[in-house]
Amino acid sequence: MIVLGIESTAHTFGAAIFKEERVLANVKTAFSTKTGGMVPARVADHHIEICDEIVRQACDDARVSPKDIGLVAYSRSPGLGHTLRVGATLARSLALLLKKPLVGVNHCIAHLEIGRLMTPAEDPVMLYASGANTQVVAYEAGRYRIFGETLDIGVGNFLDGFGRALGLGFPAGPAIERLAKKGAAQNVALLELPYSVKGMDVSFGGMLTKLKTMIRSKKYSKEQLCFSVQEIVFAMLVEVTERAMAHCDKKEVVLGGGVACNKRLQEMCSSMCKERKAKSHAPRNEFLVDNAAMIAWTGLRVYHQSGAVKPEQAGIDPYERTDDVEVNHY
Numbered sequence: 001m002i003v004l005g006i007e008s009t010a011h012t013f014g015a016a017i018f019k020e021e022r023v024l025a026n027v028k029t030a031f032s033t034k035t036g037g038m039v040p041a042r043v044a045d046h047h048i049e050i051c052d053e054i055v056r057q058a059c060d061d062a063r064v065s066p067k068d069i070g071l072v073a074y075s076r077s078p079g080l081g082h083t084l085r086v087g088a089t090l091a092r093s094l095a096l097l098l099k100k101p102l103v104g105v106n107h108c109i110a111h112l113e114i115g116r117l118m119t120p121a122e123d124p125v126m127l128y129a130s131g132a133n134t135q136v137v138a139y140e141a142g143r144y145r146i147f148g149e150t151l152d153i154g155v156g157n158f159l160d161g162f163g164r165a166l167g168l169g170f171p172a173g174p175a176i177e178r179l180a181k182k183g184a185a186q187n188v189a190l191l192e193l194p195y196s197v198k199g200m201d202v203s204f205g206g207m208l209t210k211l212k213t214m215i216r217s218k219k220y221s222k223e224q225l226c227f228s229v230q231e232i233v234f235a236m237l238v239e240v241t242e243r244a245m246a247h248c249d250k251k252e253v254v255l256g257g258g259v260a261c262n263k264r265l266q267e268m269c270s271s272m273c274k275e276r277k278a279k280s281h282a283p284r285n286e287f288l289v290d291n292a293a294m295i296a297w298t299g300l301r302v303y304h305q306s307g308a309v310k311p312e313q314a315g316i317d318p319y320e321r322t323d324d325v326e327v328n329h330y
């Protein structure tokens with residue numbers, strides 16, 4: 001079956017075509033700014049403007065005609081209401097127009113499922129480190145359970161907030177990684193920052209406040225700040241991932257989310273796993289960041305498990321949690 005996937009939970013609008021277990025096309029465009037963050041209504045306008053072009057591009061790349069599509073899958077949760085609505089409306093319209101079944105997908109679960117498809121990981125603990133979400137998730141008893149998570153903001157939003165204070169623009173993650181690498185090459189000293197791990201949960205608000213004060217003091221170079229932030233924040237994430245692995249007795253980690261593109265985070269996860277005789281896996285960046293391929297793939301599995309939803313009932317749920325969803329297709 002040929003599946004069209006549509007992703008629109010936040011800054012990325014994507015369309016992908018899947019055939020069985022193969023990605024035929026995975027097209028996306030992300031809203032970005034030189035300064036400042038993202039205003040939901042403005043991001044939604046961006047998605048509305050380009051959505052038809054992106055779907056057409058996906059069909060062209062895959063060399064399929066819209067009439068060959070057998071299933072339409074869209075991200076129904078969680079995310080920004082404004083942008084979720086754009087994807088859901090487009091998906092409903094296409095399903096009605098093409099007279100094809102429609103399914104809604106939980107975006108966080110899709111990150112996990114694409115990680116399992118694209119890497120050798122079978123039953124991993126997932127460190128999902130993205131803009132809005134930071135969770136340590138593993139499958140237990142019929143659901144993906146959240147073992148640890150951020151108690152305030154997502155790690156990506158934290159990095160973007162820190163980057164904004166440093167004047168780096170949005171998204172700041174890649175620029176922070178470059179500056180941290182320079183800092184490491186310069187052998188800068190590690191700065192002291194609040195390390196907040198509570199059981200398997202983490203929090204970043206206190207560190208962000210402290211960093212803003214440090215930036216205003218003009219005492220520290222960008223390189224030293226970025227290096228210290230990465231070392232300390234990633235140590236927090238790796239620590240809670242390791243605790244979840246011990247708790248669930250699992251031997252694999254799979255990474256998900258845009259922050260997981262960071263090579264230093266990948267390296268720290270790998271060395272933690274090596275010490276416990278476990279394995280850490282990261283899919284290619286294309287499948288770590290928000291993408292529609294994961295929505296198409298998970299949509300196909302959801303369809304086989306539970307069938308389609310009626311277009312008039314195909315809504316959105318900005319606040320749905322990973323463990324709200326029953327999963328029988330694991």
Ligand code: AMP
Nearest residue numbers: 130131156171172173257258259262290
């Ligand atoms: P997502 O929400 O999964 O699309 O991820 C977006 C987030 O990933 C943004 O907050 C980016 O700043 C962050 N990000 C992207 N690339 C990197 C990187 N190389 N290092 C750290 N964070 C990154």
Ligand code: MG
Nearest residue numbers: 130257289290
């Ligand atoms: Mg995501």
